Amino acid sequence: MPLQMLITVCIIVVVLFAALLAILGRYRKCPADKILVVYGKVGSNKDGTARTAKCIHGGAAFIVPVIQSYQYLDLTPISISADLKNALSKQNIRIDVPSRFTVGISTEPGIMQNAAERLLGLKLSEIQELAKDIIFGQLRLVVATMDIEEINTDRDKFLASVSNNVEIELKKIGLRLINVNVTDINDESGYIDALGKEAAAKAINDAKKSVAEKNRDGEIGQANAQRDQRVQVAAANATAIDGENAAKIDVAQSEANRREKEAESLRLATAAEAVQAAKAKQEAYVAQQLAEKTRAELEKATQEADVIVKAEIDKEQAEIQAEAEAEVMRRKARGEADAIYAKMEAQARGAKEILERQAEGIRALVEAAAGDPKAAVQLMIADKLEELVKIQVEAIKNLKIDKVTVWDSGAGGKGEGKSSTANFVSGLMASIPPLHELFKQAGLDMPSYLGTESKPEAEAIVAVDTAPTQQEEQDLPEA
Structure with missing residues (x-):
């Protein structure tokens, strides 16, 4: 086991x-x-x-x-020999451009994706041939837009134009241009050689002119000494020179006829080449136009599909978001309603508690008064008596009287033995609500120890004696 x-x-x-x-x-x-x-x-x-x-x-x-x-995908650089032959320049002169290009698969994200889509599974020789075709086409295009003098003298501009054009086309298949090397440029008509010879002859002539100017002063003396001899020699050689000039004229005329024939032949050949090149460009433009139309239709269909799918997704997202917002609002409303209900319930319980406490206090007060409600009320009034008197006294506290003028004849008011001023102040105090009136309005009787109704409260509170005068003027301070 x-x-x-x-x-x-x-x-x-x-x-x-x-x-x-x-x-x-x-x-x-x-x-x-x-x-x-x-x-x-x-x-x-x-x-x-x-x-x-x-x-x-x-x-x-x-x-x-x-x-x-x-x-x-191998990143090893690929060396491509592009020996361009008979490329037509801007001056309609065919030139040879021997060059060598070094390319490799790019590691940039977008271009690397192009290489995976277009070069994956191809052999190195197939990638080399594909890049070579692109390089030849762009090299011919750059040569056709520049003069021979510009290509030969401004080599940096030529290389920059070639690099930019080739780089743009190579990126479409996932390649990048590493290096460009262009050697000597030749043409079948000898135009570039003639330019070189012209420059060399100009340099030689400038040098000779400088030497001659330096030796001029010394030669002048020698020329003056030999002047007579030269005059005689020239006279003797005049006949021979005439014969030589006649022969040279014949040779020059023959050379001019030859060059005229060659120029005419070159013109006809160049015109024929231009016509064929124009036809080839026209056919290429027609093919490119058809390809662009097909690509435009494909892009249009792709864009329409993207827009419709995106619109449907946006619609579903909007519906889901609206439903979520409605649910949030419903839950928020239920929460607010629960909070209001809890608050009102708490307030009701508080009010009930207050009323119950007040009822217990009043019940205890009645029990302390031996079950007599009036005695209980009198106990409550006795407890609040100070406040009631204070409220009664303050009834005219804020009454502002700056000046009171009383015309008095000196006699007492209606046989009472008081002056008019005293009667005025007594009447002012009598305007205060009496305590017994307040008790009556409450359905109670004021205790006897607080006074009776038969005695006026104004006289019990204030007694004012004034001397008999013809006219009294008193200034009363503000209460």
């Missing part, structure tokens, strides 16, 4: 180890001189379209079995 368990454990360990090795075997590292291209199901782009491949440079990736596979 223990032996069987040991065998089972060993089998499980072996299976797990084999599975681990299989998983680790699908992990691929990318060397520095290569690009790892993973294809199959590799996700989608930012715009939602499916990705054709995933390119990795300088890293590693796990290759999912069954649904993914991989290949490598």
